[in-house]
Every structure is written in structure tokens, then in C-alpha cells.
Amino acid sequence: MKFLWKIGGEAGFGIMTTGLSFAKIATQSGYHIFDYAEYPSLIRGGHNTYDVLVSDEEVWTSQIAIDMLVCLNKDTYTLHKSRLKESSIVVYDPEMFEITDNVQKISVPLKSMIKEAKAFQIMVNTITLGASAGLLGADEEVLYGMIETQFAKKGEKVVEYNRDFAKKGYDYILEHYQAMVTPILKKRSQIETKLVMTGNEAFSYGAIVAQCRFFSGYPMTPTSNVLTQLAGWQEKSGMVVRHSEDEIAVINTALGASFAGARSAVATSGGGFALMVEAISYAGVAEIPIVIFLGQRPGPATGMPTWTEQGDLLFACHAGHGEFPKIVLAPGDVNEMIEMTAEAFDLADIYQTPVIVISDKFVCESHKSVPKMNVDLFSKSYQPNRGKLIHEVPPEKYLRYKISDDGISPRLIPGIKGSFYQANSYDHIEDSHTTEDGELRKLQVEKRGRKWDTYLKTHYKLPTIYGDITTATHVFIAYGPNKGSIKEAQKLLKEKGIETAFIHFTHVYPLDRQKVRDIFAMTKDKKCILVENNSQGQFGKLLAMEAGIEIEEKILKYDGRPIYPEEIVASIK
Amino acid sequence: MTTVQDFSGYTPTWCPGCGDWGIGVAIKGAFVKLGLDPSSLCVVFDIGCSGNMNDFLNAYAMHALHGRSLATALGVKIANPQLPVVIVGGDGGIYGEGGNHFLHACRGNHDVTVIVHDNSVYGLTTGQVAPTADKGMKSKSTPFGIIETPVNPLVLAVTQGATFVAQTFAGDVNHMIEMIKRGIEHKGFSLINILQPCVTFNKINTYQYYLPRVYKLGLEYKPEDQREAIGKAMESTVEKFPLGVLYKVERPSFTDQLPQLSGKTLVEKTYDLAFEAFEEEFI
Ligand SMILES: Cc1ncc(C[n+]2csc(CCOP(=O)(O)OP(=O)(O)O)c2C)c(N)n1
Ligand code: SF4
Numbered sequence: 010m011k012f013l014w015k016i017g018g019e020a021g022f023g024i025m026t027t028g029l030s031f032a033k034i035a036t037q038s039g040y041h042i043f044d045y046a047e048y049p050s051l052i053r054g055g056h057n058t059y060d061v062l063v064s065d066e067e068v069w070t071s072q073i074a075i076d077m078l079v080c081l082n083k084d085t086y087t088l089h090k091s092r093l094k095e096s097s098i099v100v101y102d103p104e105m106f107e108i109t110d111n112v113q114k115i116s117v118p119l120k121s122m123i124k125e126a127k128a129f130q131i132m133v134n135t136i137t138l139g140a141s142a143g144l145l146g147a148d149e150e151v152l153y154g155m156i157e158t159q160f161a162k163k164g165e166k167v168v169e170y171n172r173d174f175a176k177k178g179y180d181y182i183l184e185h186y187q188a189m190v191t192p193i194l195k196k197r198s199q200i201e202t203k204l205v206m207t208g209n210e211a212f213s214y215g216a217i218v219a220q221c222r223f224f225s226g227y228p229m230t231p232t233s234n235v236l237t238q239l240a241g242w243q244e245k246s247g248m249v250v251r252h253s254e255d256e257i258a259v260i261n262t263a264l265g266a267s268f269a270g271a272r273s274a275v276a277t278s279g280g281g282f283a284l285m286v287e288a289i290s291y292a293g294v295a296e297i298p299i300v301i302f303l304g305q306r307p308g309p310a311t312g313m314p315t316w317t318e319q320g321d322l323l324f325a326c327h328a329g330h331g332e333f334p335k336i337v338l339a340p341g342d343v344n345e346m347i348e349m350t351a352e353a354f355d356l357a358d359i360y361q362t363p364v365i366v367i368s369d370k371f372v373c374e375s376h377k378s379v380p381k382m383n384v385d386l387f388s389k390s391y392q393p394n395r396g397k398l399i400h401e402v403p404p405e406k407y408l409r410y411k412i413s414d415d416g417i418s419p420r421l422i423p424g425i426k427g428s429f430y431q432a433n434s435y436d437h438i439e440d441s442h443t444t445e446d447g448e449l450r451k452l453q454v455e456k457r458g459r460k461w462d463t464y465l466k467t468h469y470k471l472p473t474i475y476g477d478i479t480t481a482t483h484v485f486i487a488y489g490p491n492k493g494s495i496k497e498a499q500k501l502l503k504e505k506g507i508e509t510a511f512i513h514f515t516h517v518y519p520l521d522r523q524k525v526r527d528i529f530a531m532t533k534d535k536k537c538i539l540v541e542n543n544s545q546g547q548f549g550k551l552l553a554m555e556a557g558i559e560i561e562e563k564i565l566k567y568d569g570r571p572i573y574p575e576e577i578v579a580s581i582k
Numbered sequence: 583m584t585t586v587q588d589f590s591g592y593t594p595t596w597c598p599g600c601g602d603w604g605i606g607v608a609i610k611g612a613f614v615k616l617g618l619d620p621s622s623l624c625v626v627f628d629i630g631c632s633g634n635m636n637d638f639l640n641a642y643a644m645h646a647l648h649g650r651s652l653a654t655a656l657g658v659k660i661a662n663p664q665l666p667v668v669i670v671g672g673d674g675g676i677y678g679e680g681g682n683h684f685l686h687a688c689r690g691n692h693d694v695t696v697i698v699h700d701n702s703v704y705g706l707t708t709g710q711v712a713p714t715a716d717k718g719m720k721s722k723s724t725p726f727g728i729i730e731t732p733v734n735p736l737v738l739a740v741t742q743g744a745t746f747v748a749q750t751f752a753g754d755v756n757h758m759i760e761m762i763k764r765g766i767e768h769k770g771f772s773l774i775n776i777l778q779p780c781v782t783f784n785k786i787n788t789y790q791y792y793l794p795r796v797y798k799l800g801l802e803y804k805p806e807d808q809r810e811a812i813g814k815a816m817e818s819t820v821e822k823f824p825l826g827v828l829y830k831v832e833r834p835s836f837t838d839q840l841p842q843l844s845g846k847t848l849v850e851k852t853y854d855l856a857f858e859a860f861e862e863e864f865i
Contacts, residue, residue, distance in 0.1 A: 037865075223661055223848060249840055253686075254682055255682060257650065257683075261646065262654065262660070265656060385857065424662060429620040431627075432643070432644040433636065435636075435645060443645070
């Protein structure tokens with residue numbers, strides 16, 4: 010079962026809270042969800058939508074077809090009409106507009122209900138939440154429980170007020186549309202506890218698990234919530250979170266904290282990342298660990314701030330002047346985000362170099378349900394690996410940039426008695442003093458370079474293959490956040506009798522040339538298709554550059570909207 | 583007890599007669615007087631002739647990016663508030679490229695000491711004007727004279743939240759030692775602006791220029807008065823340069839106001855977090 014519920018209305022009228030409440034009603038009733046919100050870059054006046062895909066199985070993406078549309082204004086209907094089927098349910102108020110199309114109309118007198126109760130316009134949200142829960146057979150207790158947790162902080166009065174309005178919606182449906190109630194949200198007999206998390210929240214949670222101790226940020230969609238989430242957790246976590254004056258300060262301050270010995274991270278989007286680039290290079294030469302979370306949105310420049318795209322992958326992989334090792338990880342979903350965030354902190358410490366976790370607005374801001382047990386299993390077993398960090402001066406002379414076979418040198422916590430050294434942005438000799446000697450420079454370039462090799466040998470992870478390449482006729486290739494839509498498209502194609510496989514990369518940079526080529530050797534007679542949310546096929550270019558693999562066929566989308574599974578299916582001939 | 587020798591690294595490469603020599607001696611002298619040793623503090627250097635002291639001074643250090651030394655140093659202090667943190671840079675790096683960081687570090691009253699080599703030029707890139715240069719100063723990048731009026735770092739610091747603002751002169755080692763020592767001892771953001779002749783590229787602001795124009799603040803001067811301090815700081819407009827502590831007040835420092843930092847530093851802390859407490863809100 011898959012059911013897409015969608016609500017739309019004017020920005021500033023609580024659509025986001027209502028959407029999240031609906032999602033949690035679904036998970037608390039025993040279902041899985043994936044949600045997706047669209048909103049313009051302004052606070053009041055534009056059009057907001059929020060959709061929640063409900064399923065009895067785990068879901069990783071949204072879809073085009075709408076099963077139920079809740080219209081808080083006429084725009085919602087006109088903008089989404091083309092995505093409705095005959096069986097789609099439309100909740101609307103005939104006082105706002107009339108519907109002549111052939112859909113399942115549920116008219117609710119929202120305006121007059123508000124007028125009658127002398128309530129603020131914003132309460133229509135709560136009425137429609139109740140109506141939605143009623144129409145989809147949700148347990149009344151789950152609905153009210155959700156309202157209670159949502160408004161608990163505002164006091165019993167507010168809780169009661171909202172409960173009343175939810176009840177108005179719920180009761181209206183039972184009174185007037187009893188026959189149309191479908192058991193989509195009917196409480197299941199066995200309910201496993203799930204967490205409803207966005208990619209941003211998963212990164213934040215991962216940072217907590219990894220014992221990150223310093224985080225600095227400067228708000229920028231789509232990762233602003235990482236800053237606010239971690240800031241809000243400070244009392245519980247003991248982390249210091251600083252809202253700096255600009256992104257240049259953000260990363261340099263984080264590098265200072267990391268040098269001092271505290272695990273440190275930053276989060277940003279393209280524009281802020283651009284400001285950080287010089288410091289990424291500093292981290293490279295001075296060998297300072299740092300985790301950078303990069304949530305992509307459409308550029309160039311300010312672009313389309315609240316929409317989604319994957320236009321910064323090549324920029325991220327090549328960020329920083331000069332040559333130095335860097336690792337780029339691209340989780341495909343919330344689960345992977347938690348685990349790879351923790352992994353990123355380990356890799357940064359082990360290789361003493363910048364690690365970028367790259368995602369996009371679609372994953373950063375969309376909620377996905379994950380079984381709590383899976384998350385706990387990981388967080389409780391995780392132990393930080395801080396690599397060659399040392400707390401005592403070694404008996405032999407301590408050399409910060411000691412030449413070593415694996416390219417990694419012991420990193421002494423500054424302040425330890427009996428030694429000193431510098432994190433030098435100039436090239437340097439083993440003891441960290443500056444040098445312009447050609448031979449000594451070469452030794453350090455090569456030492457740093459060996460970290461690439463060590464990483465590829467020790468920690469690089471090959472792509473995951475979904476489906477069976479040998480029996481597939483079509484093979485999808487993508488990285489990170491495209492995972493969900495492709496996996497869903499694979500299911501839809503299988504139903505149509507088309508066998509597919511999907512090579513999903515999470516460890517996107519650097520790539521192990523030979524091992525990647527070995528995988529692609531299996532795709533020789535298959536139709537390979539690159540899927541990306543940009544206009545240039547950047548991951549395809551990276552594959553060509555790093556592994557010499559060219560993929561001719563591409564599904565590219567760059568209108569600021571995510572790629573839907575149905576679109577992938579439609580382009581398979 | 584440490585000696586100046588313990589702090590002495592490579593032999594400096596500054597031009598003969600450069601004010602940086604005196605500053606280098608004074609910084610080491612102040613560290614010795616404070617009973618510090620090279621393992622017990624962190625110095626963050628900017629990029630410039632001034633920042634080149636990274637190789638001449640023994641200490642845990644970062645040779646940060648041009649203009650970013652201050653932003654970088656704040657992270658060191660937050661992670662380990664027990665470590666004295668000193669920033670060494672030029673007026674180009676601290677007031678120009680890093681001007682925004684300077685402003686905001688003052689506001690936060692971060693407990694660090696910033697030592698600025700104020701020579702009105704970019705020494706290391708061979709003598710273009712710095713933001714402290716007097717209006718009309720000619721340089722390679724301003725052949726017809728700089729159009730902008732100079733930044734006044736002392737007024738900026740006094741008005742933006744710094745709690746210790748001092749000025750001293752590269753020609754007076756003992757005075758520099760005293761100012762640096764008191765700056766480091768001060769709990770909060772301290773600025774030590776050092777008038778530093780660049781003998782190679784600045785033919786105007788020389789030792790001879792400064793000697794008749796500098797004067798020491800007397801015992802009667804009360805550094806707690808912000809208006810007085812602003813008045814003193816403004817005297818550069820009439821080519822008078824007060825030396826001494828212009829401004830000093832007590833205010834909790836940035837790290838003093840972070841409950842996370844009471845007790846152990848971020849570096850020492852070990853965590854045993856109950857993850858459930860972070861998961862609740864997602865159910
Ligand atoms: C981002 C960046 N821009 C420019 C430079 C080149 N640069 C090196 S030092 C310097 C100016 C130095 O002047 P100042 O900070 O006053 O220090 P001084 O040399 O006078 O001590 C510049 C522009 C650089 N290293 N990095
Ligand atoms: S160029 Fe100027 S500031 Fe640099 S070392 Fe020479 S005299 Fe000193």
C-alpha cells in the first residue's frame with residue numbers, strides 16, 4: 010500500500026507543523042512515511058505544500074500521483090489538478106472554490122467553521138488534520154495524542170483548544186462522509202517505534218553519537234536546521250554551538266577547536282561553502298580534521314534557495330586550492346546519514362583532513378521514518394576512532410608532520426607539556442617549521458598524497474548494488490540522495506516486467522579506479538543510465554575522470570524539483 | 583623558570599631595523615615574566631611579516647590564513663579555555679582582510695590577546711597601503727594617494743565590546759612587555775596595538791616620526807571611562823599617540839558564559855550520553 014497525502018495553502022499558515030503531525034500520526038499508527046515540503050523563499054504570502062507518502066513498507070521518496078489533496082486555498086487545487094486521478098480524494102471548502110473535475114470531493118465548510126468559532130484562520134490546519142485522520146480511519150486517540158505532544162509546551166489551554174478543532178474536523182467527516190472512510194491509517198496491531206527524521210536531523214544526531222564537541226554555523230537553507238537543532242541540544246549534549254559572523258569565521262573557528270583536540274564540524278550550502286574553501290585547503294596542508302556538511306540547493310549564486318538540486322558535487326570534490334587529500338561521502342537516506350556522519354568524524358580524525366558529507370535539500374529537509382531499534386543498535390555500539398591522536402609526548406623527538414608509510418603522522422594534543430609544534434599553512438618540514446626547500450616540499454606533498462592510497466585500501470567503500478546486474482537489462486547509476494527515487498522506480502519497472510539494477514555510490518570521492526571499473530565490467534551489454542538532479546551530469550563526469558567510465562544515457566532534472574520515480578519509469582523504453 | 587632562550591626559534595628574517603624585532607623580543611619577554619613555557623600556551627599567527635614570527639617563536643601555534651587568525655584562535659580558546667591564546671598579526675590581516683572577525687571578537691569579549699603590528703602597510707607583499715594608512719598616503723597600489731580615511735582600531739575596539747585596549751610602540755621594549763603581559767593577564771578580549779615602523783616600505787611613519795608624537799598615559803588616567811578612552815583613541819587624527827592602557831573594564835568573557843565549559847574543557851570531556859533523550863522529539 011502506498012498513499013500520498015498532500016496539503017497546500019498560503020505560506021505562514023502552519024502547513025509545515027500540520028504536515029509533520031500527519032506524518033507522525035501515520036508512524037504512530039504503525040506505518041512508514043517519507044515526506045516532502047515545497048515552500049518559497051519568503052515568510053508570508055507564497056504557496057506552501059507538504060506531502061506525506063504513507064506505506065506499510067519502508068519508503069524512501071515521494072511520488073507524483075496524489076491520493077488525497079487537502080486544499081486550504083484555490084491555488085492548491087489548480088496547481089495540483091494534473092496530479093489527481095478519479096479516485097483521488099480532495100478536501101476543500103466550496104465557499105472558496107468549486108470543483109467540476111471528476112474526483113472524490115469532500116467538502117468541508119472550513120470558513121464558516123472558523124467564523125462560527127471566532128477563531129484565527131490558522132486553525133483551518135487543525136480542522137483539516139482532524140478531517141484527514143477521520144477520512145483515513147486513524148484512531149482518535151492517536152490524533153489527540155499527537156496534538157498533545159505538539160502543543161504541550163504551550164500549556165494545557167492551547168492543547169485543549171487545538172484538540173477541539175481537530176475534533177471538529179474528525180467529527181464532521183464521520184457525520185457527513187462515513188461511507189468514504191478508508192482504512193489507510195487504521196492502527197495496526199503491532200507497532201514498532203519509529204523516528205521521523207530529516208536528513209538535517211540525522212546529521213545532527215550523528216554528530217551527537219560521534220561525540221562532536223564543537224559546531225559552528227551561519228544559517229543557510231537547506232542546512233540552517235542543523236545549527237538550530239544542535240544549538241537547542243547544547244544543555245543535553247555538552248557541545249558548544251556558535252553562530253559565527255560569517256562562513257569564513259565558521260570554518261576557521263572550527264579548525265581552531267579541532268586543532269585544540271575537540272571533534273568539530275560545520276554545515277552550510279553552496280554559497281557558504283564557497284566562502285569556506287580557502288580554509289578547507291588550510292585543513293589539508295596543516296592536517297586538521299574537520300567535518301563539513303554541505304546541503305545542495307539550486308545555484309548559481311543565491312539561486313533558488315528553498316528548492317533542490319545537485320549542482321555542487323564537482324565543486325565539493327575539488328574545493329580548495331592546491332593538492333591535498335579530501336574525502337566526500339554522500340548518504341542516500343536518513344539511516345545512512347546517521348551512520349556516515351559518525352563515519353565522517355572517524356575518517357577526519359584518522360586521515361587528519363577535511364571530510365565533506367554532501368546531500369541536497371530533498372534529503373536534508375524531508376522526513377523519513379526509521380525504526381528506532383535500528384538507530385539504537387548503531388548509536389549504542391559506535392565507538393569513536395580518533396586515529397593517531399596522542400595525549401603524551403613520545404620518547405623520541407616529536408615530529409608533527411613525520412614522514413610515514415601511510416601518510417599519517419601522530420597528532421599531539423596542544424598544551425601537553427614537553428613539546429610544541431605549529432599547524433602551519435605554509436608548507437613545512439617534519440617538525441612543522443616553514444620550508445621552501447624543493448626536496449623537503451616534495452616529501453610532504455607525497456606524504457599527504459599517501460593518505461589517498463591508505464584511504465582507498467583501508468576505508469573506501471564500494472557502491473551498493475540493488476537488484477542483480479546479471480539479469481538486468483537496465484542499470485541505473487547514481488550517487489547519494491538519488492537513492493530513494495531510483496529504488497522505487499526499480500519496483501515499478503519490475504511490475505512492468507523490466508529487470509533493473511542500480512549501482513549506488515556513497516563514497517564518491519576519491520574513487521578506487523580499478524575496483525569501480527571491475528563493477529562496470531559487468532554492465533557491458535546493459536543499458537546504463539545516469540540519474541542526477543542537475544544539468545551537467547556531474548557524477549558522470551567524476552566517474553569519467555576518476556575511473557575512466559563514460560555513461561551515455563542520462564536522466565537529468567534541474568528545475569529545482571526532485572526526480573520522481575514515475576519520471577524515471579517514463580524515460581525507460 | 584623559563585628564559586627568553588626557551589621561546590627562541592629560528593633567527594628572524596625581518597629587515598634590519600624593522601619594528602618587528604623589538605616586538606619579537608617583547609612577546610618572549612612577556613611570556614617569561616608570566617611564567618609561561620612553550621608548551622603552556624597557543625599563539626595563532628596571521629600571514630605577513632608579523633606572522634612570520636611563527637618560526638622564530640617556540641610555542642604551540644597555528645600559522646593560520648591571512649586575515650583569519652582571530653577567527654581561528656577563538657576556536658582554540660573555546661575548545662580549551664585553560665590555554666592562554668595570543669594572536670600575532672599585521673594591521674592588514676587583522677583590520678583589513680579580517681576586519682569583520684575583529685569586530686565580532688570584540689563583541690564576544692573572547693578571552694584572547696591580539697597583538698597587532700600597526701605599520702600602515704602590507705609589509706610582506708612589498709608595501710601597499712594597509713587600512714590604517716593616513717588619507718593621501720602614496721603606495722604602489724595607491725600611486726595617487728589613498729582615498730579612504732584610516733580605520734581607527736582603538737576606537738573600534740573600545741566601542742565594540744573589547745574590555746582591554748592598549749597601545750604601545752615598537753621602539754620601547756619595556757613598555758611593550760608591560761602591555762602584552764597585562765593584556766594576557768586580563769580576562770576578556772585584549773587588543774595591543776603596536777606602532778611599528780616598517781623601515782623598508784613606510785618612509786612616513788618612521789621611528790623619527792613617532793618619537794616626538796608618542797606619550798605615555800599618566801597615573802591620573804582612568805582607563806574605566808569609555809568616553810575618555812574614545813577621546814584618547816581619537817588623538818591619532820591630530821598625530822598624537824597615547825601609549826598605555828586606554829581602556830579596561832571587567833565583563834564576563836565568552837567562555838565564562840558557556841555552562842558547557844564549567845568543569846572540564848571540550849578536549850578533556852568524555853561523554854556517556856543517553857541517546858533516548860535526543861530521540862524523543864522524533865517519535
Ligand atoms: C587570502 C590572501 N590574500 C592575500 C595574501 C597575500 N598577503 C600576504 S601577507 C599580506 C599583507 C600583509 O600585511 P599585514 O597584514 O599588515 O602584515 P605585515 O606584513 O605588514 O606584517 C597579503 C596581502 C594572502 N596570503 N592570502
Ligand atoms: S618589510 Fe617592513 S614590516 Fe616587513 S620585515 Fe621589512 S621592515 Fe619589517
